[in-house]
Amino acid sequence: AVIMQALGSGKGTVSSRITQHFELKHLSSGDLLRDNMLRGTETGVTLPQAEALDKAYQIDTVINLNVPFEVIKQRLTARWIPPASGRVYNMEFDPPQTVGIDDVTGEPLIQREDDRPQTVIKRLKAYEAQTKPIWPQVYSFLQTKVPQTNQKASVTP
Structure with missing residues (x-):
């Protein structure tokens, strides 16, 4: 299965829950890019990338998380981390015990540039532009x- 949607939509969370309950392996797009299997942008999957993925893995399901961009923006901009560990706090639903301080090390939290x-x-916006259905x-x-299945209904582009 492939899980699609923009950054911060919950793909990682959903994937980790799937692997807890089913005998499936989780590969993130970052893992695939690091393995040089799929080279390209982090914001969308191009046709050549999809074809490479199809050759490497048997994919029979695509899950598209329908998360509005405003919700994603709210989630991501609420994330703060201690730079050394990269542990993620979300100020809305998983805040540290003391505002601005890591629970484990006591170091100050920062907001990553990406957040x-x-x-x-x-x-x-880049994700939306690159992944619009064509x-x-x-x-x-x-x-x-x-x-x-129906030649008459199959209007060519």
Whole structure:
């Protein structure tokens, strides 16, 4: 299965819960990029990346998390971390015991550049632009994978 959606939508959380309950392995896009299997941007999957993924793994399910960008922005901009460990606190639903201080080490928390509002908005806009459905590419790709059931209803791009 592949889980799709923008940064901060909960893919990691959902993936970890799936692996706790099912005999499945979790690979993040970051893992795949580090392994040089899928080279490209972190914000979306291109057609060549999807084809490489299809060749490497048997994928029969795609889960698209439908999380509004405003909710994602709110989640990400509430994240703070202690730089040394990278432990994540969310000021709305998982705050530290003392505001601005790591519970374990006592070091000050910082907000990563990626979690600042301007950066989050920029990254979400990039994700949206790169992952908008493009029917001609979807149609061409599916023609190579799935037999058509209704030739008359299949309007070519």
